[in-house]
Amino acid sequence: MERILPPYRADVVGSFLRPKCLLEARAAFEAGKLSRDELSAVEEREIAALIRKERENGLTAVTDGEFPRAFWHLDFLAGLSGIRHVKAEAWSVHFEGHQPKAETVVIEDRIGFPKDHPFLAAFDRVKRLAGDAPVKFTIPSLSMLHLICCVREANYKPIAAYAENPDLLFEDLAAAWTDAMLALYEHGCRYLQFDDTSWGEFCSAEKRAAYAARGIDVDAVGRNYVKALNAVLAKKPADLTVTMHICRGNFRSTWFSSGGYEPVAEILFANCNVDAFFLEYDSDRAGSFEPLRHIKDQTVVLGLITSKFPELEDPEAVKARIREASQYVPLERLCLSPQCGFSSTEEGNIMTEEEEWAKVRLVKQIADEVWGNN
Numbered sequence: 001m002e003r004i005l006p007p008y009r010a011d012v013v014g015s016f017l018r019p020k021c022l023l024e025a026r027a028a029f030e031a032g033k034l035s036r037d038e039l040s041a042v043e044e045r046e047i048a049a050l051i052r053k054e055r056e057n058g059l060t061a062v063t064d065g066e067f068p069r070a071f072w073h074l075d076f077l078a079g080l081s082g083i084r085h086v087k088a089e090a091w092s093v094h095f096e097g098h099q100p101k102a103e104t105v106v107i108e109d110r111i112g113f114p115k116d117h118p119f120l121a122a123f124d125r126v127k128r129l130a131g132d133a134p135v136k137f138t139i140p141s142l143s144m145l146h147l148i149c150c151v152r153e154a155n156y157k158p159i160a161a162y163a164e165n166p167d168l169l170f171e172d173l174a175a176a177w178t179d180a181m182l183a184l185y186e187h188g189c190r191y192l193q194f195d196d197t198s199w200g201e202f203c204s205a206e207k208r209a210a211y212a213a214r215g216i217d218v219d220a221v222g223r224n225y226v227k228a229l230n231a232v233l234a235k236k237p238a239d240l241t242v243t244m245h246i247c248r249g250n251f252r253s254t255w256f257s258s259g260g261y262e263p264v265a266e267i268l269f270a271n272c273n274v275d276a277f278f279l280e281y282d283s284d285r286a287g288s289f290e291p292l293r294h295i296k297d298q299t300v301v302l303g304l305i306t307s308k309f310p311e312l313e314d315p316e317a318v319k320a321r322i323r324e325a326s327q328y329v330p331l332e333r334l335c336l337s338p339q340c341g342f343s344s345t346e347e348g349n350i351m352t353e354e355e356e357w358a359k360v361r362l363v364k365q366i367a368d369e370v371w372g373n374n
Helices: 020-030 036-056 074-078 118-130 142-152 160-164 166-186 198-202 205-213 218-233 262-268 290-294 315-325 353-371
Strands: 081-087 103-112 137-140 191-196 241-246 276-280 299-305 334-338
Touching: 020 036, 036 118, 074 081, 074 103, 074 118, 074 137, 074 142, 103 142, 103 160, 103 166, 118 137, 118 166, 137 142, 142 166, 142 191, 142 198, 142 218, 160 166, 166 191, 166 218, 191 198, 198 205, 198 218, 198 262, 205 218, 218 262, 262 290, 299 315, 299 353, 315 334, 315 353, 334 353
Parallel strands: 137 191, 191 241, 241 276, 276 299, 299 334
Antiparallel strands: 081 103
16 A cells, blocks of 8 residues: 555655754844855755654655745745735734734735745755655645635725726636746646645634624635635646645644534535645544545545644554544545644744654554555
8 A cells, every 4th residue: 555656654744843043043034143145054954954854754755844934824925926924913813822923914916926936946945955855845725815815804905906806816816826836846846735724714613603794605715715726736737746734723832723624525625626635633623534525536644643742642543543534535545644734833833853753753653554664
């Protein structure tokens, strides 16, 4: 049951805890005490060290840990044309505990993907440092830009072009993400992941009710997201794997939404043409496996190992849950990973680097025992 193509039996979502020296270098750069070249040198050294650790701990595909980013999503979104990165009075969602730095993006012109987007250089670097190892690269899903600017923002006012033609916004989103996908492909990317908290939010009965009270039909919004995503995926080269990671929030070991996948399963699982879904299943907040009955022929990567807390899961309990999930998706189309990254923002979850790697080794151990050495 070996998997030659991604996602792999033992996989990760993408981000890793930032080393102290990298955090210090970023702070020095922000304070004007370190040049961009000096910061880049620290990033390069630490990404190279991370890749060695990823390989040593059993991963097939490697990532850059999102080390060059402050946020899992805003850095990419802010690099798009037509978008402005701004400070905010409060974060766009409320986490149960620690709160991220209040920043956001706004749409001030038609959206596009520029040819000099900094994520292209970031991919070039990790690909060069990875050598022969496959590289996994992550970007936020197109739905995140719409969710942040047009759904969560109660005072959203569309620019003239989008006010006159609301469909144009989704057309521009699809075009921008198509351009991003194809540009990354031209740079050598063969394993791309769209990270997405919108679906986790739409699973929440509380958030669905709050949006309904504002006159927002989240099912209609979700169908628009799937339509736009499928327009992107229709242009996907045959040898490119595109996955989607669905999350309910991951900042300093906290979260912002709860609820099983049933409210979104038919719209998303049955209709979105990604190659695989990375699904959060590390706590009761994610509900049962029953919504997986809507999965078509995609691979499902079960996020049964938590990245939020250092305690190691019981391997036999995890294997029992994999068997349970196989009632809905065949075992040969299942894989295993942590439910999210270890550091969705540069602050990171509350654990040590050694505890982080113990989690990765546990994923690898269980995957080998379930599917054989992969």
